[in-house]
Structure formats: C-alpha cells, structure tokens
Amino acid sequence: MSLKDLISPFYVWQRAFQKPYTQKRPIEERPGAPRYRGFHINLTEECVGCGSCEAICQNHAIDMVKVEGLEPRNGDSGLRPKFDYGRCCWCALCVDICTARSLRLSNHYAWVTEDPDAFHFIAGTDAMPWNQNSLGYRRDDDYHLLTHDRIEMDALSPEESLKGFDEVMKGYTEEQALLEADRCVECGICVATCPAHMSVPDYIKAVRNKDWEGGLKLLYETNPFSTTCGRICTHRCETDCVLGLQGTPIAIRWLKRAIADRVPAERYAEILNDTFTENGKKVAIVGAGPGGMSAAYYLRKQGYGVTVFEAQAHGGGMLRYGVPSYRLPENQLDKDIDYIRSLGVDVRFNTRVGQDVPFSELMDNHDAIFIATGLSSPMKLRIDGEEHPRVVSGLKILDDVAKGQDPGVGKRVAVIGGGNVAMDAARVSRRVGADVTVLYRRRIEDMPADPEEIHESKAEGCHLVPQAIPVKIKDADDPNQVVIVWGEAEMVSDAKGGRPRPVLQEDRMHEETYDTIVSAIGQGGDYDFMGECLGSIEQKWGKFIPGAYQQTGVSKIFVGGDIANSTADAISAVEDGHHAARGIHRFLSEEGLQ
C-alpha cells in the first residue's frame, strides 16, 4: 500500500466545482438530432399507396388502409399506411424503401397519452403534433434500397437502323431482363392503368424466376398479342410505375417482350394448353386487328365458333399496315396471330364486309357480332391546296412499305403531325433516303407519339419543328414538287385550364418547297357497311360509344378498338376485344346481358 494510493482518490473533490451535466427537463427541451428516427410523417399528397412500406416492415407494424375521401385512381391506390406503434421499432426501413419518398420520420420522440388506441394511426392523415416537424430521418440521397435507373436495352445505332427495316430494339438479354425485373416492388399499381389490366407484377416475377412458360401463361390470361405489345405497346402502365417517381419506371413493355421472345411459337400450344369444347354458337368478327383477334381468342377459348372477316390480305390491321417493321417485324406479329388462328378461328382475308359479303349475312347467320374495323381514313388538313398530288397520307406511305412497294417520296419530305403515324412516316422516309422535316402544331412534349419514337426519329436525323402551323399548300415551279406555307405559333395558356393552345403568328411565316408532303394528323372510321343498324348505335365525334361490355344499341352487336375508344392503341383494342368476349359470353349464356 503506497501513500499515493491513499491520497489519489481524494482528487475526486475537484469535480465538485464543475458545472453539472444534467439537463433540467422539462424546463430545458432536448430536441432529437436532425437525423433522429422519431415518429412517422407521411406526405399524403405525394404518397401513392404502393404498400412497399408494409412489405418491408419487419414487425408487421404497417397496414395499408382506406382513407376517407381518397379514391383510387391511376397511379394511386388511394390507400395509406397505418402504423401500429405497439409493434414499430423505428428502424425506418419503410422510409428507405418509400417509392414516393413521402414517408419520413420526425425528430419528435416523446409521446404520452392515456388512450392506447392513439398509438395506431394513419401517418400524415391523422393530426399529430409532429406533422409539421421539419427535422428527422430522411433517406440519404446516396443511399438506396431500390435501383432507380432502368437497365438500358441494346439498339441498332441510328446509322445501322437507317440502312433498312431491321428491328431497332434488340430485346433484353436474359441477364438484362433479370436485372430489370429485379427492380419491381410488386405493388401492382400499374395493373389498374394497363387498359388490359395485365398481371404485371406476376409476369415480372416470372421473369425474375426465369419461368418463361409460366410468364407466357400469365400474359395470355389478358393479352394474346404479347409478342406485339412487348414491342409497340403505348405502355401506359409505365407512366404510373412507382419506380418512376424517383427514377425511371420499370420497362414493363420490354419485360413482356422478354418472355414472349423466349418461348418459340411451336411450344405455345403445349404451354398455353387452351382446351375447350364447342358450344355450337357462332360469332362474327369484323376486322382482324388486335381488337378483333383478341375477341376471337377469348371467345374461341369458351367454345364459340368464330369467323373473322378481314378486308386485307393479312391479319393485324394497323399493327401490320401502320407500324413499320423496324418497330414490329412481321414475323413477330404473325407469331401472335398464328397462334390464335391455330385454335380454329376462321379468318377470311380479302373479304370486305359490305362489299364481298353483305352485313346482313353476318347479322342473320351469327349469334353475335363484334366490330373492330379500326380507323383507316386519314383526316383532312383542312387547308387550301390539300388536294395537291404531292400531298399523301402517312398511312398510305406505311401501307406501301408494308406491302413492299416504294412509297416514292423523293428527296425532301415534310411530315405534318406529331403522332406515331407521323413519326413512322418520317422514319420510313428517312430509310428510303429522304431529308425529313416534321411540322407539329404544339410543343415536342405535347406530341402524342411515344417518347421513344420521338427520340429515335431525332437520332435518325428527322428534323422536328414544333409550334409550326400549316397554312396553305400550293404548286411549286417544278410539277413534281410542292410548296407549303406555314407559320410559327406561340403557346397561349388556356383560360379554362385546358392544355395550352398554339396561336399562329402571322408575322412569322415560312415557305418551303418539298418533293412530298405527308399528312399524318389522325384517322377516322368508315362505318357505311353497317347500313341501317348504324342508326341505333350511339356515336360521338366519329366514334362509337358502346355501353357496358362493349355492347351497342343493337344488342347482338358489340364494338371495340380504335372506333370505340379514345386511346386508339393496340392494348386498348386488345382489352376491348377481351371485354366484348366477356360481354358476348354473358349475352349468349344469359348471364345478365340482354
């Protein structure tokens, strides 16, 4: 024992003069750190109710619940997370995974109440004292639990693609498809947006599991044009994909293609195993486009005898004659159509109803009729000089090319319009060697064409001129040429809150000479073949307005496709066909439809 050891402990006294460490609660507040994982806040307006928070919660502390006044709509399930603080451990995985980044934690950490049920609440919706806290845990910008960037698909270079009509997009490799499919959170919000309500999360899961056969079965439950839609679908689903909220949406369309491309046509029958017994009833379908053939497929699967009347020599409708083969190769379209035909669907090609066969015969000999003839009459520009021989429709050019004919557009082409037909007419013209200018009334972001089409046409050298309004077409000096007069437009916001309107600026007019002017501002339908039935079917702005299950005022006539919907795309036509098949089945099996 040393003296030092006796004395040393008394050193403790010096601390008696130091300021105490303790905080004087409740006089002094002690806020949580700026990053503190306290109580939940949800920005209800930004939340889309995808339920990823519920899926990742390791304690089952989160339920997705209905909230009063919040109805589901495209891109928002209308559900919001409800937290059970009897289970929550404030790990904030829900914050990390939140696809909308609407969920966060406040730095509020003390909450005392006598009501145990108060600890079971809807964050953000229920009034909580910390809802306005600006501090608390947020996901760091450089920390992710999800992959926000899409896996890019290999494509032909613009130089290569211009050389011919080979498919531009090469399709995902298996590795790419698996990586892209891995990004999905399986919320299923896209399913409502998809016109055909395809089982998107399920078939993406099939991709993840490399279960191509199971995937194909899922696709065919709602869409017999999967090879086609996997290429040219307008993919509305992707607009509402929750991964798009902070990055790029899942390439749902490409994943559909990934499945269809991996199953050879010869194996479809074996995998899909569509067996049925004939029920003896007959249905006529007018038009072998996606609408007609889809109806044919689903009707056939229920045992109906199906006859499809098609004016053209091949099936597919606008998919064949309106979509160039660099976007949709014909053999891929045939893969879908041939499978439907293989089930015993009788397709009569080169048979125009009203011309080669009277409509009355269809009415007399069939139990129901589905009409999906599509829009094949180009709309007029309604400007002077439109009848000039060097003005042709975009559809005509695409039709020529589809039939292997030279469209004969010359070296300088102006395309008027901003839809997919306009883009395709422009790109086809580039492929036959023309310089192409696209004139569009509104801004590029207003163009109805797919963003990919716009992007690719630019890459291929098409010159896009937005806010350009055609005013007049007149003769050029050379009879093989034509002159267009167009004026620049200013966008003026609409007083009623509609989209901005282009207004012609008379002082900024241009005059240009071209070999060909391609008019591609839209198409209309031709329904004369239906004769007197037409009077009983509701129409508006050149389109039919069907009732429930696509049924019309003539109870055995059902309509669908571009002539009966506002979206006028393949996937909507597919669903119209499917839905009409449901309707016809109900109608004919007396399950409700009169």
Place this chain on the structure above:
Amino acid sequence: MFEPAAPVDLSSGKYLKLWQGPQHPGITGNMSLELTTCGDEVVACKTHVGYLHRGFEKLMERRTFIQNFTIVCRIAVPEPTFNEYLYAAVVEELSGIKAPERAEWIRTFNLELMRLGSYLMWLGGVGAAFGQSTIYQWTVTHRDYILDLFEEMTGARVYHMYIVPGGVRGRLPEGFEDRARKVLDGVERLLMDVEKILFNNVVFKTRTKGLGVITKDMVDPYGITGPNQRAAGFARDVRRDSPYLMYDEVEWDVITGTASDTYERAWVRLQEMHQGIRIMRQVLDRMPTGGPFQTPLPNVLHWEVPKGETYIKAECTRGEYGYYLVTDGSQYVRRVHVRGPSYTHAIALMEKMAVGTNIADIAGLMVSLHTYPPEIER
C-alpha cells in the same frame, strides 16, 4: 475438465442458497447466479440465463435479409454496432458485395466509438461494484456524449441500425468530426481522473488484486477471449490477427497483462480505451469525406442470397464476437448463429471462478468478466 460440484446438504444448516440477480447483478443485464454459500464464502455457483431470451436466431430465420439488419442490434444492447457490422459482413461475403472504402472507414469509427462507449459503461460498473458509484455517474455521462454522437450519426442513441449490408445508411453529418474529437478529448481527461481515483485507490487495489484469476491454462478449455484472455498474457486480438475493416491501416497496440485478475483485467481495458481513442483520431484524420458509402443492393424486397456458409468475427469489448451464417439460396437465412464472448465467460467460467470467492466480491467478479446476457441467449 468438468468437475461436478460436491454435493451439498442444505439441511445441515451449514449452507445457504443465495440468489444473485436476475435483476441486473451489476451492469451485466438480466441473469442470475444461484450461489451456495458457507459463511460468506461461495462453495458452489450455478448460472441461470434466459431472462432476456427473445429467440433472435429463430426470428431471423423468417425475416428477409434486409429486415434482419434491424433486429441484430438488440443482441448486445450496449454494443449494437458489432452485431450490425458482423451481420452486414456475413451477408456481403455470401452475396459477393463489397462495401465502399468510405463505408469501411465509417464502420471502423463506429465500432471503435461503440467500444469506447461500452467500456465507459463497464468502467462505471466496476466502480459501482466496488462501492465507487461516483465513477459510474461520470462514465455514464461521457457515454451519453458518445450516444449523442451516435444519435446525430445514425438517428438513434442505442439501436443505431446504421451499418447496413452494402455500406452505411448515411453520410456523417456536417461538423461531426469536430464534435467527435471534442468528445474523445473529454473521455481522455475522464480516463485520467478515473485512473487517479479508481486504479490508484487503495480500496480498489486491495479488493481486486488476486480476485478471480484466469490462469493461462484456463484460456483454451474455457474458450476465453478478449481482454480476459489478454490480461492473462496472450497478445491475441482479432483486429490484429485477422484484420478487418481498416484496422491494418491504423496504428495501435495490443495491450496485455500477466496475471489476469480483476485488477489487471480492468487495467487492460482502461489501456484499450486509450488505444481506441488513438485509433479513432487516426480514422478521423484519414477518413474520406466524399465518394459512395453504399454499394447498390439487389431489390431488397426479394433479395436471395446464394447458397453458402461463412463465419466472420470481430473484436468487441468482451472478446471474439462472430456471426455464422448459413444460406440456402432463398430469401431467408437457413441458420444464423451468433457467437457472443459472454457465452463462455458468463457460464462455464463464472461457475468455476465463483467457487471460493467472498459473497461481496461476486458482483465485482462478474463485472470484471464483462458479460452481457442477451448475447448468451440470443
């Protein structure tokens, strides 16, 4: 090896059964010692654990790989980060992910800071067990300053949930390094004070020297690791022998003793706290302030880790902490086994060392082994 306790005839009136715990028998968490005493001498000791059994290993078998990282911190309450790091490390190894260097530096700092915090709590426990509660007040205060650092770094004081497979969950906050240095300076001053009033205290010296000696030949049979082993003269430290994170980038010494009695074990730990401060200062100097701190993970909602098994260990305050992970290619672990050093120290070793000890020294003896029941029961 195992010597059954001599049968004790309680009806003789010569012996008394005495329960130490389970209510925190000296900063060690909930476990109890069933002591058989003769006078004030312990003649037999049986340990009872299970008061904190929450079945973590079982719970982890039905949680996904990302979900598990939020519960492992609870396996050792005062040192959650070792669990977080080791869980992340085993998952990373089996899924072929490597955390970025910046994350490795942050993790190193995190682990060392935790070591310091945990040692401070233990140091208070030692003081309290030997009648010096003042030290407990001081050390817990400074531990709280460390928890403040954790709070601003991770968002929580105790259950940080910060080290995630693939990296860490966030960058260090603005000005964090300066505040961390200040806390380290404070702890360093505190340690000097503690050395004066505890380690140079005649009462403490008298009571602890020669108490609970771990001889060299006990180390292997009892699986003794960490400071308990180093105090017996083995210069074994996982950080040095199988370097992980950034430990081979920084300079520090492995502290050893000669006769692992209660005093020496405490002294080794005190020195290790200084080494920890030394490591942390170097980490603060060298830690990159830019660059990624997370390697992208597969979609965590359906993350499947390839089939395999591995064992990774780290040096925590109490010795070798390890995670043994067995995966079968599914979204769930097949088996995870948590190897906590307390498992051997608090049961087989404690039962041996308690015999022959004075009842009054039992709490101090337990604290000197530095054990945490949750990591025994898992």
Place this chain on the structure above:
Amino acid sequence: MATPTALLDELGKRYTLSEIHIQRDDLLFLKVTKPQAVRFLKDLRDDAGYTHLTFMTNIDYIEDGRFTLTYMLHNYDTHHEIGVHVDLDRDNAEMDSIHNLWAQGRTYQCELREMYGIRFPGSPGLDDDFCLEGWDQIPPMRKEFDIVAFSEERFGNRPGRGSTDPREHMGTVMYPEHRDGTEH
C-alpha cells in the same frame, strides 16, 4: 505449422472427410462421420493446434430429415478456422459429448438439447433448463416450430388491424367488370 491443405491430406488418411469447402484463406468447412467426429476434434485440438472451440451449433435441414452440427475450431498460431460438420438423424438426434474436451461444451450441448432436442449422453446437466424454464412445446429452434402461430395463439393480435392490397383494392373499385377471377 502445417498448411490447411497438408493438414487435410494428413487427416484424410485417418478420417472420412467429405464436402470440403474452402470459404476463405482462413476458413474452411468439412464434414466428418458421426462415429469419427469427437476423435477428429480431439486430434485437431491436440495435434494440429486448433485449440479454441469458437462455437458449436446446429443447422436444421428439415427437408432432408437431418441435423448438421457445426463445430468451429480456431488455431491461434495460424489464425485459421475449420468448421467441422457432422450429420445427425433428425428424428433420433444423438451425438457424443465433447464436455471433456472443452469446458463450455456442456453449455452448448445443454442449449442444443433444449433448442433442437439433440441428446448428448454423458454431458453434465444436459437436462437442466437453459433459457426455457417451463417450456411445454417442441424444441423451438426446430424448423417445424411455427413462431407466428405460437405468438398468435399465445398473445393474439391487436383489434383493429387489417390491411388492404393496393392492386386488389384498385381492381374492385376501378374496373370490377374487367376482372375474370384470374387475378393473382
């Protein structure tokens, strides 16, 4: 000190080793038959320098009807680790005790008896309670023990809980007519 490979060659002469898997330079796993296991561990400890029993545990392969014990041994000189696997019959799990090799062996064995129902004849205090005083169910770490069912039966759920699936909810409200019952 022999390298791990040389060591395996040497031990392979006397023991039936299988499923040798080198996970890292400092970690390998192998399987040894049940009758040879304890002698094998003793040889590793006494002759090869693997003196430290890091841990001992069990893996349940319910689908194969087997348990696989893992003994993790560490060599302090080479800092090398060997995980020794031993397969047991899951329905009649019994293993020789190692309490004479390492003092903490009996703790592990007591735990494995309680958590998995594995018998280690001769291990002191084997049937004492480890964690689960008063436990009346099957050994809880066995895969067939369902903790969710157990906790629901024992504790129940808080009233008022219940979740709605976003996709299902949207379908019911937004396009009920378009559903064929094929939804997943």
